[in-house]
Amino acid sequence: MSGYSPDEKLRLQQLRVLRRRWLRDQELSEREPVLPPRRLGPVAAFWERFLRPGGLWRQQVFKAYQTGGFVLLRVLVPAWVILYCLKYHVMKKPHGVVMANPRVFPGDRILETGEIMPPLKEDPNEHH
16 A cells, blocks of 8 residues: 555645634734733832933933943053052051051150150059
8 A cells, every 4th residue: 555545645735724824813913913012100100201212311311321331441450459569468567457566665765756665653642
């Protein structure tokens, strides 16, 4: 037996016609899809108007965003990297390290003025 029987040929031809009709039905016309009108709340309505292409506020926000990105990437980050390298790799004393002044006792000589610290005065009201 070679080939399809007449019943099988008819069945295959009908399936082919049904597939083509189904594919043609999947194409949307200009009137489809039919959607109900969108009802926006106050916040969504604001953003819908705010983000409309060509709006003045949208342009101003975009400019501010571009400027902020430029300043961050081209000014602040490089300045931070340079400061970090200077602070921890180049400077002899790291920035922010506070050295305490040496203690001064009675009888010590102050180097800048050459003055000698006088002894502390005794307080007669001391109760030791």
